[in-house]
Amino acid sequence: MTDSPMNADPTMRADNSLAAEPKRVPRAHRPVASGLSVLARGESFVWLSGGMLIVALGMIVALLLFVLYRGLLTFWPLAVAIYPMHDGGMVAGEPQEIESFSYEASQLDSLSETARQLAIQRLGDKPIAQANRVYLRVGNFDLSGKHYEYLNEFEQSSESPFYPSNIWVVERLHSGRFYGFPSRLIEQFDASALPATQTIERATSLLSMLQGYASDDLKVSSELTTEIANRLNSKKDKSTFDYLVTVQQGTPIGDGEYLEVMEQDGSWKPFESNATLPPQANALRLVAVTPESVWSAFQLAKASIAGLQNRLDELQAELADNDSKIKQSRLSLRESELQYKFIFIDRVADLESDWVTLHFAETELKSHQNTLAKLNDLSPLSAVEFADLQKLYERLEDEYRTQITALQRDVDQRYKIFEGLPTECLQAIAAHRDVLLDRTTEQAKINEQIGLIELEMRSSRIEFQATNVDSVQTLAPENAPSQSSATKPLAAATVLGIAKQLLWHEAESKDELSSTSIGPQAWWMTQQSSNGTQNVLVSGDGATAQAATLVNSEIEVAEIVRAYRPNQLTIGDKFGVFASRWVEFLTANPREAGMEGGFFPAIWGTVVMTMIMALMVVPLGVLAALYLREYATSGWIVGILRIAINNLAGVPSVVYGVFGLAFLCYVVGGYIDGGPAKAGFVPWPSPIWFLMLGVIAVVSFAAFFVSFLCSGSPMTMGPWRRFGRSIAGFIWLLTFLGFIMLLAKSPFFHGFYEANLPNPTFGKGGLVWASLTLALLTLPVVIVATEEALSAVPNSLREGSYACGAGKWQTIRRIVLPHARPGIMTGTILAMARGAGEVAPMMLVGALPMAIDLPLDTEFPFFHGSRSFMHLGFQIYALGFQGQNSEAAKPMVFTTTLLLILIVLLLNWIAIILRSRLRRRFQGIHF
């Protein structure tokens, strides 16, 4: 080695080094280009690489924090503010954020006059200016048609927003959130659901039917039925009255509550709770008026309605079950139609309604008879009256029977068309008829109960006063004192006085006016006039005063999912609301196209789909990897296979989706539904099919024979037998393909769900196909992970096992697989995490934005693989970018994203725990 002397000039150095060759020069520092030293030592690269790491981590953390913040914010109860506007209106809502925006002169046309002038002032000579705006959740969709609104600073009046304490946030079953002041809660006690009242109702309707048969030849007075009906009505009044008295005595009247009674003319009058009810009282209601009493009455009503709701849900489930049984029966009818190749289902369908009529004819007559018999109990009839009624009734029955007989004859006539059918078909038709009649009877019973419960649920409602963006009735602002004349701040009393003046100016007569303070410089005023009551919000900062009328809105308590008073919540209450919203989100069904309510079906759908995917992909992937690693002799074919598998992992997932739809859904699913024809294959005629069956039998025998001949250890095997083994493999492949062809071209198979066609069962997107598609998608992950785990199993263990006389499979099962299990597990979990978050293929193979029916539930047969399902990842896309109101769905999108991230993290966490547990078992294997 030559050491060059220090020299900056490279050419000189070259000469020197040649010249210096023979004599040893003392070792000197090697020359380094100036400025290179810092780079060469690498300190700057520490900073560069560390900085890149920080940038990468920072982006990920920022993403997670952003999703976390927005996702958690969605359910956090914000305070509700009321913003006074320049045009005199007031807008209530939850301010989400205040943001800055820029505007041009051309964008100001939609603003009100005052606001535009302010905006133009701000612009001055500049083309563009900056301004602030509030993003406000205004709710009250049914009134305004909006969920959110931007309020820019020009539209807001100079007064600051105020936070009234008794405003409510109401989450409703329909139309989203509602913001308003509750003015009263009304709970009506209705006697119409009482059994006694209902019997009288039935009797009255029977009497009116009988009325039609009163004629001279029967010698029955035409007044008879009217008279009895009147008598019954007084009975009804009596029973209603009795009921109301019981209610009145049992109703505790709290502070701020009172009873009202309905007079005969339909008007409501206040009623002292300890006084006696007037006998003509029709209905009674409890009214709560003060903010506190409305709140407590609401809590009570909500609790009682929750119980009713449970019962209603049960009944509705029963009803659905009933319907599905009828559908099932039609399906089995269609099956027998297909089986016996006779067409009769349309004629059966024609008959169905008549069968029901005929079936209920007797029941109806019997119920009339019962009512008639009970008439005497309700109001005693004289013997003559009873006999007369009897006569009328006989007429009715006669006529009814004539009609029924005619219908029966007609039905019998139409039924004759079935006579040529085989007995099995006739039996099927009779069975269907029985099911139909049974189920219809059941349905009527359930519907009756549902009607009663719904009646009861609708009895409580709350009247609200709401601000309304679009239809504010403003008080004439020109009557307010001008700004110039009131430069100094006015006292609160003065503002009120101005407002009173304004209101009086508006009202025709000087009616009573009451006011309550609801915030600094804000008042609630109630104006009683001949036109009724009008509520007004008044606010003023001393310089101006403005008042906005409020809109009445009535909400049934049963419609309310959750209500709270946002400006009175303590931090604990806020957490309560937050938690209850999360619970709802995790356990309930979605409402309003997924913008409100829960996401349980999506969570469940995602989890079930991922689990089934894992069940499919693990055996497939592990077996494939076992073959590659343990059985296949490594060579170029295995090498190519391995590269191909690794590349499969990089194929865009939507391609798998297309494959899933085109092959799994349409071909395989179509085949399951309706046989080869539905899957797009032309079946062979049966002789050709049998011929092919014979050919394949011969081929498979040949394959069996060749592989039998060429069996044995490869060590003692000659070249001919090695060749024979390859041949055998090839023939086995042929046999397999031939078998698939036989299935695909079978003229005998017509599908498992032929009766349901043309509606596809498996021939469309569904849970199994989605799981299978994802299983294909994640297969490379599992194969690669398993192969790695298998190759990490020490060979000495395999040898030890073989030396004990274990076979290949015994060694794999008892030694290799248990040892590779942690690695296989890791691969599986990675696959699951990837599969759970995959969206693109889901759009094609079965995820829907709304599918309440769960793919795995408590209904027989529990697993419904053909059902469409909801999926969290797909939901993010559908809700945020495909919905009708994506702006309103934005908070929900963030929450869903958060949930999806949490599920994936949870899966990974479980995987890590499991893996480390398994690993601990194999500690000490390496020393």
Added chain:
Amino acid sequence: MDRLKAIAEGEEIDSAIHDDVLQENPILKIQDFSLWYGRKQALHRINMQIPHGKVTALIGPSGCGKSSLLRSVNRMNDLLGNVRIEGDMVLSGDSIFAPGVDVIELRKRMGMVFQKPNPFPMSIFENVVYPLRIDGERNKKRLSDVCEKSLRGSALWDEVKDRLNESGLGLSGGQQQRLCIARAIASDPEVLLLDEPCSALDPLATGKIESLIDELRGDYSVLIVTHNMQQASRISDYTAFMYLGRLIEYGRTSTIFTKPKLKETEDYITGRFG
């Protein structure tokens, strides 16, 4: 050194086999056995008789084919692709390499212990009874009898009898190797093959294994490969010296180590080459 030179040039040579070996009752006869890894010939026409109930040691420098020969006895070489053989071995009258021999049945008749202890990742009990488990034995009584007998046979019983259900991986290296011996003798093999069983152990553990082998003598026919000449002289009844795939000399251990017939053997034993 002519003989060694001839071997290095690929010539066939005759082995010097002492008469006293031939007088023993053989359990395993190796007949004209040759083995190739691909094109490379690793064993050249080996002829040997392994006496019944005795300990036979295979010695020789690295790469001389001792392990290949040992692993051919229970056909572990089948697991490698690209191996070809000629000749045959006969175990108690049954050919080992004849076509149609069931390799798995064959291996069940032998036990093997490897260089590095390789207990399976399961309990001590399951490790020992593994050969019975794979034969489908379910009788608890018989399994625990065999377990005790084997562990006693491998002098491990007293150390592990209270923790049979603990993992076999928790034992020390020497204990693990004795566990492997217990596993190897659990199925009562005709031949016990030991492939340098002490090379990964410390001297104390080596001593224990050696005394164990000493105890196994008589009950089992042991074929042991070792690098350690002292070990061979201490424990074996017969010693075979191999070099470059040939059997050079084979005879009673005392004879081989004191007055071998060939100079090459003496040179190797005294450490002059190898």
